[in-house]
Amino acid sequence: MYAAERQQEIVRIARESGRVDVVSLAAEFRVTAETVRRDLKTLDRAGMLRRVHGGAIPVGHFELEPDLSERESTAGEEKARIAQAALEELPADGSVVLDAGTTTGQLAAAFPLAAELTVLTHALPLAARLADHPAIDLHLVGGRVRHRTRAAVDDWALRTYREINADVLFLATNGFSPEGGLTTPDLAEAAVKRELIAAARRVVLLADSSKHGQEHFARFGRLSQIDLLITDTGLDPATARDIEAQGTEVARV
Template identity: 65%
Template sequence: MYAPERQQQILQLVQEHGRVDVPSLAQTFGVTQETIRRDLGVLDRAGLLRRVHGGALPAGSLPEEPGLAEREVTAACEKDRIAHAALELLTELVPAEGSVLLDAGTTVSRLAALLPADSAWTVATNALPVAARLADHPRLTLHLVGGRLRRRTHAAVDAWALRDLAELHADVAVLAANGFDAAGGLTTPDLAEAAVKRAMVAGARRVVLLADSAKHGDRHLARFAGLAQVDVLVTDTGLDDDATREIEELGPKVIRA
């Protein structure tokens, strides 16, 4: 089947069912998930449908940003693998008493849950779920960044958060994104949350992005960094070789867990 024929059938499925997801489409058409993501990107740029995390909706749909509960169960296995790989990476990048910035994201929260109880790092975070998972670590120094609480993500944002982060210079910042690709960079739906992520990028010597492969090709309202500003992308094996090469040409090392 030629790509235009497959894309036409994808459009029909979107119109019939109101939503399609990447894994099901890949199975239906017998192609890779990355091929489906490229198809959805073509159709999205043509204004024929709307790409969302993991799939697509009819054109003109304005879905709400998913809350914590929905994001926790989305790509859960992939996020667990990414978190374990990220922990191994951090032990290489961060000195024994070094410093880490952790932003709001369910994969970042999974990473926080894996930090050893005897860790002596200094951690600053704007995310309540991350802080809750680290609050009882006896040797870890935890700084909770203040600001207005965004209830959808339980993250502190706005002027107080930006002021706190402007005073920090950490060894590593670990960030999440709602979407990433070579052309669009790292994006998220909320402008205030993007500003905090941008401040974390500026406040660290190295930047690590944790993002499952379903987010590749997704673009949202607020861009907070380019892939050239990322040192390491930790993702899953769903990111194909072509996409990996394209990203690594911009500078980041890609780890597929």
């Protein structure tokens, strides 16, 4: 296969899948990783892809924030495993903050009915899932609700989270990497996430491996601020070691 043919195929895969990574492309086309990196560099210069850590994404996808329903249908099995593993991190009779997200939503849906916890969240779907748990002391944090994520943002939410000191935060993100940190497309959501990190003694990040290497407009934290990352086995072991070198424990489930 000529380079031009291979590059055309890379663009097609990126548009269908939302992103491509160097390792998978090298295996797919039976070429070296360096050859793939040259292809991605060529396509980036041509404006057909945008390079990110470990791969590339289609132009126009970089700041696209999928709707909640679209995100709920992505990596469903991986998110379910991550949510089940996260149950082990629930404190006994303690306080928990749940960030807005589809994986944190799966965690909320998996909460035991008899769990005796104080739970705070600014995410309407998560609050609805926990509202019928009689042993949970549920607090819904208010603010302006973003339609795309069904989450409260802005001053009211920020002030509330500044006033608490929770045992565990279950955090969500749109992208993460050792170099780029934690990112999300929206500045208002990023501001809330910063306050969430400051509001908890232990921070557990729930993020499937497809989010690794994704970089978005608003950076809200560093991986070194995360105590535990729960992800799936799609995350490369070498990358997991790089993250652990920053002081973050990594669980691949």
